[in-house]
Amino acid sequence: MQLTFTQNLAFVSEAIFNGTVLLDANQAIQQEAISLGLFTANNVWMMLATALVFIMHLGFAGVEAGFGQAKNTVNILFKNTLTPIIGILTYFVVGFNLMYPGFEGGDTGIFGFAGFFLSLPENGTTIEYASGKYTYWTDFLFQAMFAATSATIVSGAVAERIKLSAYLIFTLIFVGIVYPIIGSWKWGYGWLDMRGFHDFAGSTLVHSVGGWAALAGVMVLGPRIGKYINGKVVDKPGSSVPLAVIGVFLLWLGWFGFNGGSVLSADPAVTSFVLVTTTLAACAGGIGGMIAALFMFKRLDLGMVLNGILAGLVGITAGADVIGPGYAILVGFIAGILVVFSVVLLDKLKLDDVVGAISVHLTCGVWGTLAVGLFSINPDHTLGTQFLGAAACGLTSFICAMAIFLGLKYTIGIRVSAQHEKDGMDSHEHGIRGYTITYDD
Template identity: 40%
Template sequence: MTIDTLNTGLDTIWIVLTAAMIILMEGGFALLEAGFVRHKNNVNIIMKVFADITIGALSFYLIGFGLMWGADAFGLIGTNGFTLSGDLSHLKLNVSLDTFWLFQAAFVIAVISIVSGAVAERINFRAYLLYIVLMTAIIYPIAGHWVWGGGFLGQLGMVDFAGSAVIHGLGGFAALAAAIFIGPRKGKFTQNGTSAIALPSNLPLASVGAFLLWFGWFGFNAGSTLSATDGRIGHIAIVTMLSAVSGGAATLLYTLFRYKRSDAPSVINGSLAGLVGITAGCAFVTDQAAILIGAISGLLMIVATNWLESRKIDDPVGAFPVHAVSGVWGTIALGLFSTDGGLFYSGSWVLVGTQLFGLVVLCTWGFVATWGGLALINRIVPVRSTEEEEEIGLDISYHGVLAAYQERDFINSEEHLIDYDNKYK
């Protein structure tokens, strides 16, 4: 066995393992979002996540991978590699194409799951399926090509190691567009303009979801080395941890002193915000910078959450504050704190300027493409659920489930219909 063969084997194991960790994050998304929404929509959340994985991965295999990683055309799109066919030697992989695709598919699934939370409890399930195809086949792959696939932003020098901008910034602004387009949940904002509090159905469930996401994030960031022998893996892992704990600690202490209580949803999202913030620069910043990046990410998340409320934008799980705002900050922070060309180390504004330009492009693309895509989908099938469907819950409306947590062992189909008629008609 040669050294090259051994390295290829180790890299393959590393990439498959970290890809599996990232895919497990979908369990985290499912539990987090289900815990934050009301009981009558828990199953709908789970079904949307399953749709993200199934429809999303297939769409990426058929179309998205080629647009993202195919041979570059004018710095805008890839032109081959659809269904993993054609000459992709330009990728210069140390592992098989199949292995590389699996890791990239795990990423694309995460992007669409960001949008899922922002439109929870009121999106038409059929319309959401169409949007999954749009995001995983076109919107995200094109943006990914611009930065990672040989496109114009990468050529300009934009740096985004694991996706604060490409995944979280893009996905977060897509989530904002979707939340505005579809409108708030019925009863969320009163006629006099105040916001009604929608009580989470299960905060312990949401916290377990956050911990699963936290676990998967080590694969998300460290796995982006695409090499098991990369000496940066340990450092990437520790700055990921430090940023997450700093984000959680900042929100815990802020809510404790500001409101005289430590707010659980804020701490959960604060930790996730810290993870998002460090994702761009995890390979390039120091431990101390990671702590600062995480703390600011957590506090910005709270500011953004309050801003959404003031603008009467309904985001049930905090997708925009956690992913978009923290992703934007993390991408800028890389330009400031990177030990390789960052402002505070080189004295040059070049990287900061490049990062800012890339953010404007990516976030605008995510917002505009989502808005236009939903407008198109709305001509095919209504994007918003009906008032009756929203009132009785999307679990029964779209999936035929009376309640996510059942009290009876068996029920026949006739009795199920009688219960539905009596309760909802």
């Protein structure tokens, strides 16, 4: 209830002449203060969550640059800089209204479009979700950060051999059209939402959608030169282990906004619960990655611990609001194990993923989505429905991404020349190096 100053004055004036309405007047004024306080709290929290998700792009940049070879550092950072720029702009032009088209009764819930660019909703500047309100503009920014993340996942997998122009065109199409249409099926109240599919913050809608697209890109591109020789996997050391570690911890920090903001209000009970399950799953994922790597490689592999942390975060993202703390640890631990075996399997199939993005986001995104059907406190969340959602979104993402990559391959080409790849993309594409050491005369 929003009272104007004139209405407040009228309440007080009536109370002076009629004491019987004084209590009602006080209650109305108090209710206004509560509503304004709730609105402010929700909006501030959502803006903070937006900032945290934005920081994740810096985390992705750190992970990819750290795991990538030094000769390709600038190219990797260039892509990670342009990705959120393109993602946010395309989401403003078409993406937001594709994801939230306003499905109405009788719609199939498969495709809808509310028009180009943003416009104020009918109810003014606020948008109602959960137990409170926050501004329409905050909602757009929060959702735009998610959209850009889906393309960033692809960036790491196809690094060190994709043409910059091809990647940017792919990002423009995928983030602007493919991702929001798939997202509308659940978050825009489309057909998957009607069937009861649950994906709280995007194990499927963000992570596995990006992971399936990354798989398509890796398949079309082929492996880096010299990655697989005579049936053996040739290690290509990254440029900076410390940078990769920093990147992972920045991503972990950003996940507090990624999952915590997905409560879509500042509800203290639900938000704190989500942050606890998210953190526990990340910790368990790191342990799972360490143990699985020790079993597979007979060494304490830091890279797998880092990917294990991310695997745990991806795994819990679908059910962070409906899976209890104990099961959250189990979900994260299994995700940490799965990511190691997935990396090994991809290498056996000669699918070259520079940073392990497919294993982290696709494999563990699917696992996390199915885990909702196994461990959710809500009996309406069934394994069958969760499988349907993961399969439908994954298949659509893979087919669309494959079509885009193949279209680029047979038009402008998607892979740099062998010489450019051997020399490093920084010198040929950008004319500068990521790491430069100078000595005084």
